[in-house]
Amino acid sequence: xxxxxxxxxxxxxxxxxxxxxxxxxxxxxxxxxxxxxxxxxxxxxxxxxxxxxxxxxxxxxxxxxxxxxxxxxxxxxxxxxxxxxxxxxxxxxxxxxxxxxxxxxxxxxxxxxxxxxxxxxxxxxxxxxxxxxxxxxxxxxxxxxxxxxxxxxxxxxxxxxxxxxxxxxxx
Numbered sequence: 001x002x003x004x005x006x007x008x009x010x011x012x013x014x015x016x017x018x019x020x021x022x023x024x025x026x027x028x029x030x031x032x033x034x035x036x037x038x039x040x041x042x043x044x045x046x047x048x049x050x051x052x053x054x055x056x057x058x059x060x061x062x063x064x065x066x067x068x069x070x071x072x073x074x075x076x077x078x079x080x081x082x083x084x085x086x087x088x089x090x091x092x093x094x095x096x097x098x099x100x101x102x103x104x105x106x107x108x109x110x111x112x113x114x115x116x117x118x119x120x121x122x123x124x125x126x127x128x129x130x131x132x133x134x135x136x137x138x139x140x141x142x143x144x145x146x147x148x149x150x151x152x153x154x155x156x157x158x159x160x161x162x163x164x165x166x167x168x169x170x171x
Contacts, residue, residue: 005042006086013043013051014060015085016093018078021061021070023097026104029067036100039092110158111136114147123147127158135162 007013020036021028028036030052037043052068055061060074070078082090111126121143126136135158141147154161 005040006089007040007042010047010051010054012085013037013047014055015078015081016040016043016089017048017051017055018060018070018074019082019085019090020093020097021068022075022078022082023094024101024104026108027064027067027069028100028104032100033068036093036096039096040089107155110155112151112154112158114141114144114151116144121147123150125150125154125158125161127162135165 007016016037017033020033034045034048037048052061055074056063059071060077061068061070063069085093109128109130111124111128114121114123116122119140121141123139123141123146124137125139127134139150141150
């Protein structure tokens with residue numbers, strides 16, 4: 001079977017994985033990383049899986065509960081060799097990285113969490129603009145179910161809630 005694309009060797013797949021991880025501001029889930037790395041038609045799933053495993057073993061990347069993240073060692077090595085990736089592969093990867101990176105940056109500016117203490121269940125909701133908090137709320141909730149619902153809704157439309165609160169307070 002003929003392979004399409006420019007990437008066929010395991011070393012090239014590893015370089016592509018590190019190239020992608022180096023450009024993402026937060027850990028990435030396995031499915032998203034695979035989707036981005038399949039920008040080149042020559043990458044097979046089993047070779048890709050082997051490369052992930054080898055990069056984890058060699059400590060070029062780590063796996064957290066949030067997903068995969070490049071290590072300092074991986075970033076150093078990627079910096080030295082990523083120019084060996086064909087330009088067209090880097091361009092395709094960058095196109096796939098851009099929306100994921102934007103989503104990660106947005107999520108990094110949103111805080112939605114809750115804590116339980118003697119007062120009850122407190123939910124913390126905040127949205128920042130990159131320079132500081134635009135909105136920061138601490139609310140007492142009826143329980144964890146309500147707190148989780150509030151967190152989920154806030155993450156989905158933090159900017160909309162900010163706008164609604166400003167409008168309410170400005171009337």
